[in-house]
Amino acid sequence: MLKNPHETGGLPARRLLAWYKRCGRTLPWRETADPYRIWISEIMLQQTRVDTVIPYYERFLKQFPDVFALARAPLQDVLKAWENLGYYSRARHLHEAAKIITGRFGGRIPNTLEAIRTLPGIGDYTAGAILSIAFERAVPAVDGNVRRILSRVFAVAKPINDPGEHRHFFELAASLVPKKRASGFNQALMDLGATVCRAKNPDCGACPLASLCLAHHRHLQDRLPVMRKAPAIPRRQSVAAVLRNDKGRLLVVQRPAEGLLASFWKLPGGFLKDHENPEAGLRRLVREELGLSIRVGKKIASVDHAYTHFRVTLHVYEGFLFNGKPAAKRCPNRQWAAAADLKKLPLSKIDRMAAKLI
Ligand code: SF4
Structure with missing residues (x-):
């Protein structure tokens, strides 16, 4: 019988990184190590599809090429640049955060969890994504895609869309992130969730985690993750x-x-x-x-x-x-x-x- 991957050393970082190198998506924010650009991309990607974000990301950076330009800009210009991207509080928070970064952090995006979490608009996921991708900090970045993978690989039958259960998945992910190459590891999980371990019809045949995935071995892919029923939308x-x-x-x-x-x-x-x-x-x-x-x-x-x-x-x-x-x-x-x-x-x-x- 397949053992729980936790008993056999967690997720195989090397295998995931090799898969990421071979199959990871080519995205504009992956062609830079500039924390400002990575920050902008992560804020835009909150609740928003990658292909929707790309043109906004490119236009936004032309208009506000660095954190000083963003901090100096009138709020109306930032909102205009965000028009139709939705979740507009992100734009206001970004603008507010740019002022804090230039005023309190000398224009540098903070590189510690304590400092970055003080910025408006940055929750656990975004902090983890920025810190790992821009600064190689060994912290998890756990969004819905990652919770889905963890739920399947470790056969966790807790609802992944219940905020009360997020801490469980966060701690599980935190125990798996390797000390080195957290950037590649987290991005590999993001891509795996987006392209292979999809909500419907996961492509287990193409998955680098198939040999240790409990859901795959127990044929539970269609029953995991568990989702809490969403309330009716008025x-x-x-x-x-x-x-x-x-x-x-x-x-x-x-x-x-x-x-x-x-x-x-x-x-x-x-x-x-x-x-x-x-x-x-x-x-x-x-x-x-x-x-x-x-x-x-x-x-x-x-x-x-x-x-x-x-x-x-x-x-x-x-x-x-x-x-x-x-x-x-x-x-x-x-x-x-x-x-x-x-x-x-x-x-x-x-x-x-x-x-x-x-
Ligand atoms: S084996 Fe299948 S269910 Fe398991 S993580 Fe991979 S794609 Fe998801």
């Missing part, structure tokens, strides 16, 4: 008004500096209350946001979008101003934007979709 309704001035410019408002899509721009409006009439809700929202009375005209379009924890349908209406000037009541800023201005402002995906439709 759907919310939101409304927005297309308000133009006599020059044909569109009224847009900036979102508050905290909360969903913070500091991005959008059309006036917001989320409806449960069972609220859309037209009445839109009048209420515009009054609260800008102190304006409006008449709501016909619906122009509806746009759907999914966030991590909810889905939203945005209904866009024609609006007409009764009187008054827009005041920044529940928004930090507002402006009448010409089409060219609109292109320069950071808009979230759903607001950009709505703007295109009108």
Whole structure:
């Protein structure tokens, strides 16, 4: 009977490294040893597919070639560079962290766990990835892919998507990382999870860990990892008004500096209350946001979008101003934007979709 790999020395680093050399993915952030570039790539890769990240990564580094350039840039430029990449708090944290790195660390990305974990936007996984890849520190980088591999190789029947179990997988991974070549080891696991030990139909025939994988030997690949059932995702309704001035410019408002899509721009409006009439809700929202009375005209379009924890349908209406000037009541800023201005402002995906439709 196959023994638990823990009893036979953990994961064979040499075999994994040889596989990585042969089959690892060629990625732009692997062609550099610059910790700044590695940091940017790891933040962009959080919750985001590699092929989506590549063009953003390249454009971002052209615009902000080092941590000083990023720290100096206005937040609006950083948000604009992040537009459509999603999870926008990453961009704000990156910008904030760049200021801390230049102010407190002399422009050098911190190379210890204690120091790097003080930066905004850096959790256990990202800290482990940056420290191992940029500085060869022997720390694990455990994301969902790595938890899946560990669950299968060691036949761990704990739900890998339950945050309460993450510590178990983290400690298991920490016991496996070799003292030398942690960078290659961690990246090999990342690639193995992405290309071979996939969630569905793992390619065990091509896997360098097949000879010691308990799931493979016990034919449990399809039953491991265990996943905790995700809660149903609620759907919310939101409304927005297309308000133009006599020059044909569109009224847009900036979102508050905290909360969903913070500091991005959008059309006036917001989320409806449960069972609220859309037209009445839109009048209420515009009054609260800008102190304006409006008449709501016909619906122009509806746009759907999914966030991590909810889905939203945005209904866009024609609006007409009764009187008054827009005041920044529940928004930090507002402006009448010409089409060219609109292109320069950071808009979230759903607001950009709505703007295109009108
Ligand atoms: S042998 Fe199969 S199940 Fe086990 S780690 Fe490799 S790909 Fe995953």
